[in-house]
Amino acid sequence: MSKKYVAEPFKIKMVEPIKMTTREERIEKIKEANYNLFALKAEDVYIDLLTDSGTGAMSSTQWAGIMLGDESYSGASSYFNLLDSAKDIFGYKYIQPVHQGRAAEKVVMPLLLSEGKIAISNMHFDTTRAHVELTGAKAIDCVVEEALDTTTYAPFKGNMDVERMKELINEYKSENVGAIIMTITNNTAGGQPVSMENMREVYKVAKESNITVIIDAARFAENAYFIKTREDGYKDKTIKEIVREMFSYGDVFTMSSKKDAIVNIGGLIGIRDEEEFYNAVKSRTISFEGFVSYGGLSGRDLEALAIGLNEGINFDYLNYRIGQMEYIGSRLEEENISFQYPVGGHAVFVDAKKLLPQIPYYEFPAQSLAIELYIEAGIRSCDIGSYMLDNDPVTGEQREAELEFTRLAIPRRVYTQAHLDVVVDALVSIKERAHEIKGYEITWQPKVLRHFTSKLKPIDK
Template sequence: MTKYYAEPFKIKMVEPIKVLSREEREEKIQKANYNVFALDSDDVYIDLLTDSGTGAMSDQQWGGVMMGDEAYSGSRSFKRLMESAKDIFGYEYFQPVHQGRAAEKVVMPMYLEKGKVAISNMHFDTTRAHVELAGARAIDCVIKEAQDTVNYHPFKGNMDNERLVTLIEKYGPEKVGLIIITVTNNSAGGQPVSMENIRETSKIAAKYNIPVCIDAARYAENAYFIKQREEGYADKSIKEIAREMFSYGEIFTMSAKKDAIINMGGLIGIKKDTALYETVKARTIPLEGFISYGGLAGRDLEAMAIGLQEGTNFDYLQYRIGQIEYLAAKLDKAGIAYQSPAGGHALFIDAKKMLPHIPYYQFPAQTLALELYKEAGIRSCDIGSYMMGNNPDTGQQIESEFEFTRLAVPRRVYTQSHLDVIVEALIAIKERADQLNGYEITWEPPILRHFTAKLKPL
């Protein structure tokens, strides 16, 4: 039996992609001001920019699209989504929104304001932005083992609970508006969080009367890792593990564009607090639309209801994470460092190790991402100092704990041959890594700069 698992599906439709010449790619990235987000998708060969909304829907989901009920209120599709979500998460109330950051836009100001902090195992970019937009400050509290990209730890996404207590005591429980558990931990390399750690974080939060919010974008992948790596869960189903995970929070925000395998959509879940649900509804109506559609068409609600179930399928998850493990094994042979062990949705290349001569303020992870595009038309992104941006109080460049170039693999889209091309490109870059120079920013917006900033090579 092979170590890696082939696709548990067959292909019914294909989309042609083209390969530009090296000269054409260099011209395209220069016109894009060396920002991969500014590239046209037609000019990208293998697109690993994100796994968010870029997956391939199933025949069942496309069939559901045709059956979507577009009623403004009381939609059948809304009711099916509520039933599907309750089956998986075990919560009482759910509110659809148009994507994950919309969920954060609704939820974060309910808990956070100027003078407060949010503590997370790690905030991702939009979460951090919505914490700051609410006037609060975001504090990351991941375990120290996550900083060692080479050595193995089964749950590098874990909250550092000893430090969490120290931070709560430092700021005072009344100043900690929210504890956020991100599963899996994207910024730390797509690394899972153990059930034991989630349980302990929840106990600490309860002791200090601080609410817990779960960032649920990749909850199914996290549940898969718990099943594979944590004692006592091997015989439990993905749904059983998910229900226990979510029992330790009182609310969750979710980008359904990841583990629900849809192109657009998000979800807010409220465990049982009716008053909290009423507040969420009251904020959703002016921000997203009426509660039974939340900024989405009925067909999107239908696809989400089906995709939530498909995302918990064990065979699918085994294949999905197997793709990342395949990439990792190839890079091990090539001596290319990444956040080890392989994450769920992406492989995070350690750009600091590949480009040690480029300082954080010249953005080594962004440099590697740009070089990947020039080398082979592969679009990836920076998860490092370039993405972290500037300190909102001092305006100074933040030095990230990590300098990762993220290779986010879309769900059910690319084959093993595409993965082999990625490996070959990284090997070619490694051979001339000492010849690469960093970049500097020539223009940037105040928040979430990496989406639209302009750069130039040094």
């Protein structure tokens, strides 16, 4: 029996029409897009689960805030409203706005990493890995083994493997570990949360070795919700109290605010208390993003972000938000379609390797499934697997991902239960003909972050 759908803690005030297309039209449109879901026109997509980044619906309060945005170049009141909101939630002394998460990474990573250094993470996501490697450093994933078993329950599959992390520090020497990156929630592992205990242990080891800990904070509120509902000692804590403790186990954070702050653009850098590091961040922000008090954002964006940070930590909202994932997961369980279990906070990650075992990693099973979802029902999703991994920067060879996921990323406050049922029904239809589905090969690709712009073609065999 499917989990009961958690009713929306809001009412719908405005609607946006979406276009229905035929199967024949979709076959032609994905071909024109060179089988890259990113190359599709949004108007040709019925249910868009490509990403939860910047795709959420802002509240009436946020839209009202946009009208109050202060567009002064320097020292705008909207900037100070954002500082007040962020400092109150995270407890960090210094906050720097930027235009999105990868901008934060571009500013921060070269200050800590360079050729010969390594970055250890519970799992690097695509832009994080790219910005690590662009400095000449090496990105090493160090997630717990439970994350690699998609069918077995573990409450915190996003955790860092602390013993393995210690071994890496000893192997490479602490002075060569430029940063330890804690990604919360762990997107690449399936949107899986990190426990407070694990964050505490990692920070303790890092401080003993004098290594900076960066928190990749894109989905910090969802991670806090999982701690509250799954970890002993936290059920009576507020989300804000949990967030404050989480961030006490980091020195710096980078954040795409387009996720848990429910805005369409925006990012943050936080520095706990190191003024010298903050001054370096300010200098790089001015070079790449604009003056420090707007960081590549308009005043109205700063205002919406200040409001959204607080809306994103509301427990009733988070209960509904994670409830959507749990509803999809319960339906997939009924249909014996494997996914990263339990569901993550922002998406359901379908196990494409299990659904399409005939497709080897170098023919991209997760991308193949994503393409089939579009053809079947106009649903746009994305690969989180070997296709998303760029070729090895040293050997040039195709890297094999530990997990082959097709990610169904659910935009915040956008889709209803009926939409989610369409998604599951489409996967059921694909499952019935899964043995007929073939893989793809890349016909053109850039050197970095290839999955955004690569061109592919079906393998005919």
